[in-house]
Amino acid sequence: MGYEAGPREELVQKGLLVLWAKNTVSIEVDGEPLALGADELLFLGPEQRRQFLVIDGLSYLQFNSLFHCILEQDQELGCKGRLFFSAAELPKIALLGRLGQKIKQTWADIEEELLLEAPHKLSLLRSLLRNLLIYANRLYLENHQKAAEKWPQEELVREFYYLVNQHFREKTKVSDYAKLLHRSPKTLSNLLKELGHKSPQQYIQERRTLEARRLLIYSNKSIAEISSELGFEEKRSFSRFFKQQTLLSPSTFRQKKGNMATS
Structure with a gap:
């Protein structure tokens, strides 16, 4: 401390x-x-x-x-x-x-x-x-x-966020998390929409993108290694996903941001 x-x-x-x-x-x-x-x-x-x-x-x-x-x-x-x-x-x-x-x-x-x-x-x-x-x-x-008034509903949303944070590498569908929360995918989607949050699928994609960004900036792992770590079967699929999310290829993003990995 x-x-x-x-x-x-x-x-x-x-x-x-x-x-x-x-x-x-x-x-x-x-x-x-x-x-x-x-x-x-x-x-x-x-x-x-x-x-x-x-x-x-x-x-x-x-x-x-x-x-x-x-x-x-x-x-x-x-x-x-x-x-x-x-x-x-x-x-x-x-x-x-x-x-x-x-x-x-x-x-x-x-x-x-x-x-x-x-x-x-x-x-x-x-x-x-x-x-x-x-x-x-x-x-x-x-x-x-407003967050305080809606805390009981927000608690379920927070649990969803927490589960995504734990499992985003292997669980990439809304139905995966709805099952863990004992809710239907539609119920989960409607709740997030009602509270003004992003859709469940959008959050899952953004969490995978965030981890990709972290690994590209802060690690020396190759793009192929990062692709595999995030659950993509092919490097090409990962590159396409990353470009859809950031408008940059993984290699261009790494060049632009620089690599801060410590040796």
Whole structure:
């Protein structure tokens, strides 16, 4: 668990990450630029690849799933909750009002505790982290009232997103996930449409495309290896799929974005 930003362009890839932009900063998430305004929090899960482009005024809390295990059973705060697993958008929170001040104070308490060598340090850090995430979750819901009102329906959608994230390599049809959710494909499609989400098939395709983008940018695997890893029987089929999704061939995309794989 860390809280100090590292050298410029440092890659921080492991574990769950909470970023606090004290000034306007720029980062990359999965190869795409993202700007954070002053006093904004951003929550990133372990699979999202990130690179700091401008880190002055950026602090972070980073912790692994084992440290986070106390929250695993909490549908709203755990790794499957809205803060660390939001498929529709990257969860950002502006630190405003009473809850914003509580988050800032709790963050300061965590920083202070990290510097101490004292009994029960781990237990206290877990408690402080839980409080910070509770405040952040409440503030997120204040800023996203419609999502809060539709939380019961959104929970099924989130479970669909989670299942896709786990199985997109081998399960590529809406019917695969409808069966896992004990729903019909039509019911699942109608629910996502009613809540203003993308269609199930579109999300499945976008998740496969995202993984392809990650592998092309952050790995040294050949296009044929990536094709096989994503469940395509032929490299040609993968190339056609990728170009339909991005308007670029895999090789052109890799040349354009550059390869950031570490040796």
